[in-house]
Amino acid sequence: DGGITQSPKYLFRKEGQNVTLSCEQNLNHDAMYWYRQDPGQGLRLIYYSQIVNDFQKGDIAEGYSVSREKKESFPLTVTSAQKNPTAFYLCASSIVGRELFFGEGSRLTVL
């Protein structure tokens, strides 16, 4: 089936650790996105990429890093510089300028 796969679904991190969230799509979409969702704050854009080997910062990129080495993959690393990383992270993809599709999300909790 075509779609977007995020893993892991749940992740626990100790303070000071970096963690990487995986996002894989088999929809042949050029554009991929990472959003963060917090209660009462809606979705906020972290990073996005419209083509392999290129990506742009969103509204809240500080403390995060990404790579886009393959069209199908857009992993997000939450670094120790992110002061409040506990959140629900959503990956999405689209043909540029067209309908946006989301994965099931990854919930990160800092212990």
Add this chain to the structure above:
Amino acid sequence: KQEVTQIPAALSVPEGENLVLNCSFTDSAIYNLQWFRQDPGKGLTSLLLIQSSQREQTSGRLNASLDKSSGRSTLYIAASQPGDSATYLCAAPIQGAQKLVFGQGTRLTINP
């Protein structure tokens, strides 16, 4: 700058009613607008995408309209069912950028 607003934040209605959810945006130079549904703890599911050249888009019991001149979109749900209970979000693009701005969502509860 694009700002997207959804009012009300929460809505509770009895089963069987027809209802309308509202979405307002500040930059009318949009090329499309998208409506999503989110169930608790889940990702977003795309419901309808309206292109700027369209005024309406329909899928089953859902009908979305777009009025660029007034900066408004509505999502009409006919004959509501308990399974329609979820948070509904709209999103509009930022002019000149391939990214969306999301509203805060309307949390809908359909009571049996």
